[in-house]
Amino acid sequence: MPNLVSVDPVRPLVLWAVPDLLHADELELTRKAMGALTDYFRAVDAASVVEELERADGGSPLSAGPPVFDGVEAKHVDPTVVLAMLIAAIRQVQWRVDLVEEVTVWPTSPVPGPDGPEDEDDPWVTGPWVSELSPLVRDTLATVRDSEVPTIVARWVQAEELHGARVEDMQPVAEEIIHLARRALAAGEQLYCWMCL
Secondary structure (H helix, E strand, C coil): CCEEECCCCCCCEEECCCCCHHHCCHHHHHHHHCCCEEEEEEECCHHHHHHHHHHCCCCCCCCCCCCCCCEEECCCCCHHHHHHHHHHHHHCCCCCCCCCCEEEEECCCCCCCCCCCCCCCCHHHHCCEEEEECHHHHHHHHCCCHHHHHHHHHHHCCCHHHCCCCHHHHHHHHHHHHHHHHHHHHHCCEEEEEEEC
8 A cells, every 4th residue: 555645735645555654764665666567758737647547547648559648668667766766866866765756646536544545446555656756856857968877877776776787778768767858848848657566
């Protein structure tokens, strides 16, 4: 079940299936996130994202043929841990749980209370979840120069959470996400992450 952290009472953050995220060990965060399917895409606003998700019954906007939004599949690159590790590598800072700020736009049902959802079929339990990433995340990614990418990815794969990842495998992923962020910035759009377990 997602852990709800409210920084905005109308649109809380959902931290995927982590019981006590604010006190969780980074390795535990990664273990929980590694089963996630993630797609990143750009859209003009949350309303257009919700409209498409309602039409597709919550399915990924990239699964439709042709895709409704411009995006990239980035299996296991969850926003809270793995994408945040990339952001940390770009900014040359330590990872922290709030490095990638996001607000949930799906599900649209009321946020469960402090005891969590009453029904195990509640979309807050089952997903999928879609979050809008902060403009700062988009801008951080979009302003990376092509010549910097190999060095950034070399730092990124050194993260313990990416143990065993190779630069040659992760560089195309980073480049796709960076290019998506550039297109979003150029179009005045936001970045979104669709995620399911």
